[in-house]
Amino acid sequence: MSGAKQRLQNLAAHFFPSSAASSSVKGGSSFSDVNANNNAQEYSHRYNFHTLSPTNFLPRAAAIEPNAAAIYHVTANGRILRRTYEEAADRARGLAYFLKKHGYKRVGILAPNTPAFLESFFGIAAAGAVNIAVNYRLKPDDISYIFQHSEADVIIVDAEFASLLDNYRGARPSVPIIVDTDTDATEGELSGPFDEAVLEGLNYDKQQGNKGWAALETQAANEDDVIALAYTSGTTARPKGVEFTHRGVYLAAIGNVVESGLNYHVGRCRYLWTLPLFHATGWTFPWAVTAVRGTHYCLRKIDYPEIWRLLKQEQITHFNAAPTVNTLLCAAEEAKRLPNPVRVTVAASPPTAHLFETMTNLNLHPVHVYGMTETYGPITKGYHMPEWEELPPKEKYARMARQGHGFLTSLPLRVIKPDLPEGQLEDVERNGVEIGEVVFTGNICAKGYYKDPEATRKLFAGGVLHSGDLAVWHPDGAIQILDRAKDIIISGKSCKQFTARVQRQGRKVLRKAPDGVG
Template sequence: MSGIYDTGLERTAANFAALTPLVFLDWAADVYPQRPAVVHGARRYTWTQYRDRCRRLASALEAHGVGPGDTVAAVLANTPEMLEAHFGVPMTGAVLNAVNTRLDAPTIAHILDHGEATVLLVDREFSGVVRQALEAASVSPLVVDVDDSEFTGAGERIGTVEYEAFLAGGDPGYRRTQPVDEWQAISLNYTSGTTGNPKGVVYHHRGAHLNAVGNILTWSMPRHSVYLWTLPMFHCNGWCFPWTLAANAGTSVCLRRVDAREIYRLVREEKVTHYCGAPIVHKMLVDAPAELRDGIDHQISAMVAAAPPPASLIAAMERIGIDLTHVYGLTEVYGPATVAAKQDAWADLDLEERARANGRQGVRYLLEDAVTVLDPDTGEEVPADGETMGEIVFRGNVVMKGYLKNPAATQEAFAGGWYHSGDLAVREPDGYVKIRDRAKDVIISGGENISSVEVEDVLYQHTAVAFAAVVATPDPKWGETPRAYVELRDGATATEHELVEHCRAHLAHFKVPRSVVFGALPKTSTGKIQKNVLRESARSSESFQ
């Protein structure tokens, strides 16, 4: 820097350090050494014990030859071992690849090969499919078995060493490797891969640090929050919350699988204050027997993301006393990157209107530089009229480094100096973003654009509807028309005619589904309805079973 502000000294260790979420672990352990960090059944670790275990993991990995730029894959449930991997792996300079536990063997094999995994941590629950993946993969990583005492299944051991024995050989005094710079990769996350192989999204230390802090600021999380792991940690590194909980000196309450009874038990017994999840998780809690909530009298805050939640769900959560914050993002932006920031004036709105306001994707996270909606043809920002659709785009520090080994896809994603989400939205008069659809989900009928999300919102207003998805089906006259796929609530009944008439009462007639197919809807491991499966069904004019 030149001019009067040139101090004559370049950056030094005294006045500059690369941003990394790894500093949060030391801060929590130094400042609150005896506070609870992790709870999992009978296992309970303080921040001192948690840091010691993370350091032992890092030391053991380094002794095996793991270092900067190497990949450590993890096929783990939401257990202490997965939390430890979020610190222990990057402490060595290596990159953590948390793998979706619901994937099939060929996809896991592709991920292991594509990421060039040198070590693989495997929970015994998933050893069967991982064994098949390893047989198909080209890489031969060191496989470390994870035995979880809370899991009573009979999964076999497929590794050469068990996790606790691996940690026993590590040094609790290990000193982490400082990132060369904050642009260094910290984790590798794969997209859902609805067509072809999934893409590998690379996160950097800077983005992970900033989004971890952004979660606290955006959610106004009090110090020492108690967080329940309903959200899979393999999904966008749990939206960066493994690092957030260290910055918060909070407590992670682990959960192997989502179950309403177990969730309410843990909320009651551990005094859980915060949890995150897709709409399906929150709906499960809303629909659970009311007696499961007995004895819970403290404030609970929840985050919802994935598909735009219907206003009916947001209203139902408010009725049972859970304060719901709606966030939006993608794997490429570290999970949540926008929030429906609540305004004081909304308190005066009636419940349904307040739910509609909360149901929008909202405004940028504090530490995200910019989010807007651009006209895909002109590249100009669309007017804030609530009508003109464009594509949601992001710019800033909380955006991926790029796609692993895929420069063409990376260049396309960042065209024009923005990350392009593929989601279509409008800007409302108050500047809040509202998704209308994915680009591929817009139904063009007789030249008119139909938002599938708009039709789905209306279907969700019917008391019999548990889940709904609307896709295009070919039509010889109109080109395509909307078809609804509906999963009814347990014990509820509804006919096709009834739902069509319900939509007709709330929508322009050209938007009304021409047909309704009933049945259980296909969902991903994170609760998203698999519209690609339904689109294929609609194209083939076959009823989805």
Template sequence: MSAGLSFEPLTPVAYLDRAASAHGDRIAVIDGARRWTYAELRDRCRRLAGVLAARAQGRPVAVLAPNTHVLLEANFGVPWAGVPLVAVNTRLSAAEISYILAHSEASVLIHDPAFDGLVSKLDTKPETTIRAGEEYEALLAAAEPFAVTPDDERSLLSINYTSGTTGRPKGVMYHHRGAYLQALAMVGHTGLSPSSVHLWTLPMFHCNGWCFPWAVTAAAATHVCLPKVEPAEVWRLIREEGVTHLNGAPTVLSMLAYAPEAAPVDVPVRVATGGAPPSPAILRRMGELGFDVTHLYGLTETFGPAMICDWRPEWNGLDADAQARLKARQGVGNMIACQARVIGPDGGDVPADGASVGEISLRGNNVMLGYLKDEEATRAAAPDGWFRTGDLGVVHPDGYVELRDRSKDVIISGGENIASVEVEQALADHPAVLEAAVVARPDERWGEVPAAYVTLREGAKAGERELIEFVRERLAHFKAPRSVEFGPLPKTSTGKIRKYVLRERASGERA
């Protein structure tokens, strides 16, 4: 009997074949005034593969674009051309992008016209550049459809670069098998179906959009492209396009929850959030508006969300505050992942007592192949076959993991460990606080003390002493911030707070 009868290498681009076959006449993509069906999307992606196959010469294709149909199409067309995709962070500098293009050895760069100026400043450019718009459309129109699929499902699908906050960004290598399975997990956990409408509030360049370009397509749901997250536009699209799903960092939730346009939705919207623990306060607010928030946890190295706060029906009877505290947990491994471990200093698993702290460690089908051209970093990240995340957490008696802090974000004050997340969530409970970040500030007596950086809600007022006392009423006094600075917080392109910038600021203030 032929092995081909019962085995087909897994690849996420196969989801578009299925969607075009079963739902070809239904709307696949909404991008402004433009609409494409699934049959049209498949044709465009295969023509893109035809454009790229000869030009790529077996090397990666980079795309510098916001959340438009171009980047969505690249998630299918580039792999169909038989080469890896490099989706470039649109907020990087010319020097950073030049490094990524050189390190990945990209042969083609597709870029949005919005980045013409940035592309002109690049020190390193691939042999071929394609400008989205007229040039891109003309090439697609003239191309012959093309598609190859991998013989090895663990072959290289895409290269996603880390933020590089502590050095040069590392190229995280994704495989076809991991993306296929991760997309399937996202369909299952978020309840995507052909009637779903997914709004792209999460950057597609971030972990390939948590594998949702493939997940939404697997469900034959509708993609609604959004080049820039503006609360008023998000609320308009939610109402006019019937959005049922969206993803984003907690800061995106804050933007939506307290926007002038915010009002309870007619149809519940399922939201997946990650990047930082959402505060119970923002979870309560989103619940009041009709948003069903699920907390996810993962990293670039794990294809995005490797863990999920899997909601238990018996929690439905709890009060809103108790539910919000449970929703803030990172949870358990997703349905295609291995169960996470929390490893203590002795190398063993910490007890499931909700108090013993260890490092969250992961392995499984949704873990990277390794770092491109960096075997030393790959070995260091997974010294014993378990990927060390650098995040510290505890395991509750029910088996759910809760993040306590990044290992580098723990504040050690007078020999006592202070989890910055705990202090941030206490601050976020204050009615005037929109979001907060807490970092270590050098102190001659205690070594380190907490320093808070706070953004207030529009029109709200609160002073430094008021917020410090507010935290002291809820936590041990030594955990309360010694200082509070007000203003916008520095963030990455995916909405994560740049704590290293705040640490440098706090150290500079002390000096």
């Protein structure tokens, strides 16, 4: 075989390794013949593909900026705790090795927004385990049900909420409970059972040859594997476990980086955790903020004077909150226009135009998003249009209050007629008047409900994810939520309260949109 032909065969083998034998050059075959053969072969992603998992965001951040500020927190005993990305990554790594050492695969979390909670997101996934974060505001019976239903084999609990597990301990006495005291006295000090578990894991890594992150699962073997179970509130029925995948969380987090402008500000993103970490895995913001090497400002509870202190003294750049939280924040005695703009991602119950105007006057600039647990949190955004600045203020802020269009990492949403047989889909008119149900498809729709195939089937009836939310579709393609098939009230204290409407009232809502829509 001539040197030229050999080189050509080697190139073919390099780019198409699975078909190297069949694509070898024989006799007088021309390059065009080889090219035609290769085009017919199945394309290999061996050299240009990796599975998507957000777990690598933390060790990546620590490798790029080890001394960057990762965490700021006022602990349960009133101490200010600051951690670098190197320190946070080491602690997550220690937890991961602890979980691997003991073979834990399903890890429950019951805690407020603490560093231990945040670090657990990464440590659990790095161990190849599933994160099951539970709302501590639920009834103890529901908390017990979730941990039993999810088959948690170990639970991390904040000391303040340990008593909520009394019922569960009686039903599952063999499941270990690891208490986090959240009382670090000095920076980097280990204190309490959770920190002892982290130290045990770090020592286990040393015993295994100091393999560090390289021996952990920072890249999921299968990106469609479940990384977390996010349970619904269960106010009118048993909570459902929504399955979040590595791929879905990765793409939702990247979407939030872009749509909430986490890498927009000059300098570092300083993100305040007013949103509960247990709520749809904090809308994937634990990963999103880490992806841009931002600083996580953990907050154990909603405290309006403390929030204003952090906004002013620490120069917070971003936070997420429901309209009720923003309303009370704007009404607080400490409220004062900030010298620098803060991006506030607003979601949950539909906000009012008046709220957005009030926030803007305080230099709190709304990023209006909409979604649900089954979409990893936000999946749409009300995109601000430059021409809106020429509108009267009332109309401008009314347009800002719309739920808008689908995320960059999602497919376009639809609004369908709600009175058709299950599985049959027909879009409403884009006239801002006809009301229908919002449905989704694409990358940031959850995998389904854990152990509930029938509910999963109904969720995806007709090949779309049904929200149960009623909206109009405007001529510009933006949607606007008007009401829900079941009323949802969201506040800083109660994530969701469902009150079923009688059928007659529901039909009345479908007949006419409220005034001011258009």
